[in-house]
Amino acid sequence: MLKPIILHSINKPLETDVYIFNASNDSALACNSLSYTPSKFVKIFERDLATLPMLFAKKTDVVLVYEQPNADFINQMQAWGFELPDFITKKNFFDHQKSLEYNLRAIQPWGWSKTVHTAFRSVRNQFSFTNVCSVWNEELRLISGRHTAALVLSDILQHNNPLLVKESAIPQIITSLESIPQLFEGNEQWVLKSPWSSSGRGLLRVSAQQFGFTEKVWVKRIIDEQGFIMAEPWHEKVFDFSFLFSVSSGAISLLCLSTFKTGDKGHFFGSYVHWPEDSILSQMGLSNFELGKLIKIIVDSLIKYKFNCFYDGWMGVDAMVIRQSDRLLIQPCVEINCRYTIGHLAFALRKYFQPSSKALLRIGSLKEFNQSKTTMRYAKPITPVTDETFFVGWIEE
Numbered sequence: 001m002l003k004p005i006i007l008h009s010i011n012k013p014l015e016t017d018v019y020i021f022n023a024s025n026d027s028a029l030a031c032n033s034l035s036y037t038p039s040k041f042v043k044i045f046e047r048d049l050a051t052l053p054m055l056f057a058k059k060t061d062v063v064l065v066y067e068q069p070n071a072d073f074i075n076q077m078q079a080w081g082f083e084l085p086d087f088i089t090k091k092n093f094f095d096h097q098k099s100l101e102y103n104l105r106a107i108q109p110w111g112w113s114k115t116v117h118t119a120f121r122s123v124r125n126q127f128s129f130t131n132v133c134s135v136w137n138e139e140l141r142l143i144s145g146r147h148t149a150a151l152v153l154s155d156i157l158q159h160n161n162p163l164l165v166k167e168s169a170i171p172q173i174i175t176s177l178e179s180i181p182q183l184f185e186g187n188e189q190w191v192l193k194s195p196w197s198s199s200g201r202g203l204l205r206v207s208a209q210q211f212g213f214t215e216k217v218w219v220k221r222i223i224d225e226q227g228f229i230m231a232e233p234w235h236e237k238v239f240d241f242s243f244l245f246s247v248s249s250g251a252i253s254l255l256c257l258s259t260f261k262t263g264d265k266g267h268f269f270g271s272y273v274h275w276p277e278d279s280i281l282s283q284m285g286l287s288n289f290e291l292g293k294l295i296k297i298i299v300d301s302l303i304k305y306k307f308n309c310f311y312d313g314w315m316g317v318d319a320m321v322i323r324q325s326d327r328l329l330i331q332p333c334v335e336i337n338c339r340y341t342i343g344h345l346a347f348a349l350r351k352y353f354q355p356s357s358k359a360l361l362r363i364g365s366l367k368e369f370n371q372s373k374t375t376m377r378y379a380k381p382i383t384p385v386t387d388e389t390f391f392v393g394w395i396e397e
Helices: 026-031 040-048 071-080 092-095 114-121 138-145 145-155 177-183 213-224 286-304 342-348 368-375
Strands: 005-008 016-020 062-065 086-089 105-111 172-174 191-192 203-208 229-235 235-247 251-262 268-272 315-326 327-338 360-365 380-381 389-395
Touching: 026 114, 026 327, 062 327, 062 389, 086 229, 092 268, 138 389, 145 172, 145 229, 177 213, 177 235, 191 213, 213 229, 235 286, 235 342, 251 342, 268 327, 268 342, 286 327, 315 342, 327 360, 342 360, 368 380, 368 389
Parallel strands: 016 062, 016 105, 062 086
Antiparallel strands: 005 105, 172 229, 191 203, 191 229, 235 251, 235 315, 251 268, 268 360, 315 327, 360 389, 380 389
């Protein structure tokens, strides 16, 4: 069973977990390399938002950052009520052996990949391990891909729930560019997805009328890099949501339902801190009893494909409500994230907001944050803002 890396040092109590915001993890899974290097743009994203795991951390924990957050940020978070962990620069932690000053218990990355194991190699050499995380398990990469999510969806739909989409919604695996035109014989519009990507990235909407040179180049590149591509019929989406789970000691349990917003092209926009009382699920007539049955079916399917054997931590199953022939239907498994998600961050913020709050956790550019400050009643950053900041995490309401 894959768990956070447990570290033991001689004659020291186990107290400190180490968190790192490696948001490029899904791309690292796609690359499947010991030393994946994200693009400059993604590096800036990870740099500016490196403090976000503080929402999961205890006061005795450590969050690795690129540079120490400024005093204004620290004071602001403490005034809000946060008991902040220690923020340690990656250079000090790895190169200057700052890790030896802590009683390390576990490493808690945003997501697991070969690259993470390589990054923490120097730390692992100083401590002994008690679980299988000391060796990278390729099964975790496989269950993290969209092709496994398609298998889980297929299993869920075998239960013939009338509120769920039909089997025609199950994504197909495409291994050659020449297979794409055959898709249009059944449906005019499709969404093509790379097997490993995150937050609405790696998606391409195509149609029989719009599948030209640019689209073909994109498809060929993904197939060349990742071996295949996923294709699913395009749906008229009405509502995005996620099932957020905790996987621990072989058991999978629901943390909460989380809803989020996406942009016109499917990219992530933000997660609501609380689940809306007037959600579309309740409008569809999905009772708590029926919802509980659906959650059990999802959990059973995850166990069938051994997610509880190869992963330990928080995970999310993205879903959506679609409109089809004047009916609302649930697509219960769009993709599966074996890692922390922005929805988990929003879940961690719930204790700071009333259940009736419509607060939205946003991730975006500094320009978008400044626009939010002028258009929203409330907009407060939860990541440092400096003269060099490009990306910001903030709460708006």
